[in-house]
Amino acid sequence: MAYNGIREQRQDTETINDWGGSSLAAARDFPQKCLGRADRSFSQGLQCQQINSVMALLSMEDAAFVVHSPLGCAGCCSMANDWYRVGQIYRGSMALKNARVLVTNMDERDVVLGAEQKLAKALRLAWERYKPKVIFIFTSCASGIIADDVDSVAQEVNAELPDTVIVPIHCEGFKSKVCASGYDAAFLAITKYVLEKEDAGETIPNLLNVFGPPTVSTVDQMEVERMLGEIGIEANYLPFYASLEKIRRIPRAAASSAICKVFADEFMKDLERRYNIPYSHTIMPIGTRNTDRWLRGAAKLMGKEQEAEAYIAREREAIAPLMADLRRRLEGKTVFITGGTGRTFAAGALVDDFGMKLIGMQTPTYDKNIQEDVERLNAIHGDFVLDVANMMPFEQVNLLRKLKPDVFIGVPIWAARLGLPTTHVLDIKRPTMGYRNLVYLGQKIAAQVENPGYNKRIAQYATLPYKESWYDSDPFKYIVKEG
Ligand code: SF4
Structure with missing residues (x-):
């Protein structure tokens, strides 16, 4: 049956929207279909x-x-x-x-x-x-x-x-x-x-469709295009700042790749079915090991493996001294991450580049594509708290008060009011992707950790709208399992 555009109704995977608990339990239970459908009896609103x-x-x-x-x-x-x-x-x-x-x-x-x-x-x-x-x-x-x-x-x-x-x-x-x-x-x-x-037209051998979500900054888009250019691949980057002409070129590409796990994945499957265009669906290229994976995935489809390996070695060597310094400043710091599904799981591996430890995560969905990421993060960080929530700040602040991370990565509105150092990777203005931008991101995180005064001052004057009794409660008490 053709995909109808409703993620909950996909045939090949369950999509979980409402769940909270241990990441080890999630990775263990999801393949057995034991996470179970649930809903929230109280909800602060969903993104439409x-x-x-x-x-x-x-x-x-x-x-x-x-x-x-x-x-x-x-x-x-x-x-x-x-x-x-x-x-x-x-x-x-x-x-x-x-x-x-x-x-x-x-x-x-x-x-x-x-x-x-x-x-x-x-x-x-x-x-x-x-x-x-x-x-x-x-x-x-x-x-x-x-x-x-x-x-x-x-x-x-x-x-x-x-x-x-x-x-x-x-x-x-x-x-x-x-x-x-x-x-x-x-x-x-x-x-x-x-x-x-329209007719598909002839294939352009070095053209790669690169599907990027709108939350990718212009500097990150440029970095992705530059990285691909370095290994001889032309990017047909869509749909941000695209044109009808670029859309019409989609069927002419030799392969497709997405830079987010939940963006254009179904579309790329459809392009393969209709036009025989293979696709790479790996992970967002933030952090060294994620960027390696993403680049290798795209390069393999385009016959550019050797060029990619040489490029990866060059870039890693170039940033090594700066990364060592960042690791010295951030090693052992605990972190809580929120954001879109693709970005949170990728960021979970990214923080390990700095020696940081993931202790909590809030992410909108859990499905079979995410399972491998959770398993990978469990192998890196061990157990962490996983909150599957499409925008539930009340659960987020409850978890933050309990877990007391050294750093919060995500949209900072609520965490800043708790006085936590905050940085975010959902940032349309600043660089995060690829090897070079990782250094910029690390410096941002380190600067926040070393200079927490601004958020501490915010916490003195801005209060959150919850009673103390909420912070003593189970953060997942409003998640009600169906049946
Ligand atoms: S904004 Fe609200 S009313 Fe409008 S389409 Fe979205 S969910 Fe429906």
């Missing part, structure tokens, strides 16, 4: 999958975007737009542009009578204003519940605009609790409305 579809594409410069929703759903566009603008600065642009977004602003009347006419009007307006090569439509819970026929509207308007491709993306938030489903929705739509309608 629509935001992932929006984030993935909003930086495409020859595109316009129509969010078919009430106004609130389009709120996430401001964050994605900020990332787009930051990326322009790093690319040397002096005149910053905003993404070209329209929202249909569905209201109560539309929910009763339908909003297809509003959508058609917004699509025509997007074309009149921007003359884009492609218009993406993002659906929402409201448009899905009232069953607006978004695809028919897109087809009808597209008939008037022969030089533009209209691509409806079905990213209604209610469909999935796994926000990465939003990435899949975007890729499914690109396949249906762009790739399926």
Whole structure:
């Protein structure tokens, strides 16, 4: 059966969203299907999958975007737009542009009578204003519940605009609790409305599709492209700052690779099925051993193993003295990591480059792709606390108060209020990937550990909204197993 874009419904793996406990127990029980489905009886809110579809594409410069929703759903566009603008600065642009977004602003009347006419009007307006090569439509819970026929509207308007491709993306938030489903929705739509309608064209032997999530900074993208260039591979890097032309080149690549474990993995499988394009699905290239694995995975498919080995040896040697110094400053420090699924597990191995010890992790999902990463981390660090949670800060602060790590790596809003030194690897502004950027990241972590005054001062004046009794409670008490 073809993949429908809902991660919980994949045939080849269970996807766990709500679980907490020992990492050794997780690695032992998941293969036996014993982690079990659960839900939270109290939840502080989930990341909607629509935001992932929006984030993935909003930086495409020859595109316009129509969010078919009430106004609130389009709120996430401001964050994605900020990332787009930051990326322009790093690319040397002096005149910053905003993404070209329209929202249909569905209201109560539309929910009763339908909003297809509003959508058609917004699509025509997007074309009149921007003359884009492609218009993406993002659906929402409201448009899905009232069953607006978004695809028919897109087809009808597209008939008037022969030089533009209209691509409806079905990213209604209610469909999935796994926000990465939003990435899949975007890729499914690109396949249906762009790739399926065109000839694949001839293969370009040294071209590698590199699928990077929008949380990868511009400097990291450049470093990935540079590393591949050093071993003779041209990267077709997508979808951040991509174009319709780059999307059209996807079927011409000799192979594909993703730089995140939960980004484009289903899409790469589909490319292999349709166009016979092999893919490498290893790990995010942060930390030395992860970068080795990622680079070797891509190089093998492209017949560049020797070049990759020579390059890895050169880069490792170049950073060795700096890494030794960082290890001296960070060895033995305990660390708690949060972030997206792909990044947290990769960061768990990265901290071992500095001799740090992983004691806790909060990550959105657990599935069969993650199993090998958990086993690897267990082998490196031994047992650690694993919280499978799509945004649950109340569990995070409970765990942080109990575990008292020396360093917190992740979005720092709550940990800083506990006075912990914080750094994050989910950083669209700073370097983290590859060998050279690892040194930069290590220096950041070391600087935080050695100069914790700022967060300590924050903790004096900013309080968290929880009673002391919560910190005494089991952090996973609201996770209720089904049945
Ligand atoms: S699409 Fe649904 S879940 Fe997402 S922001 Fe809108 S109402 Fe919320």
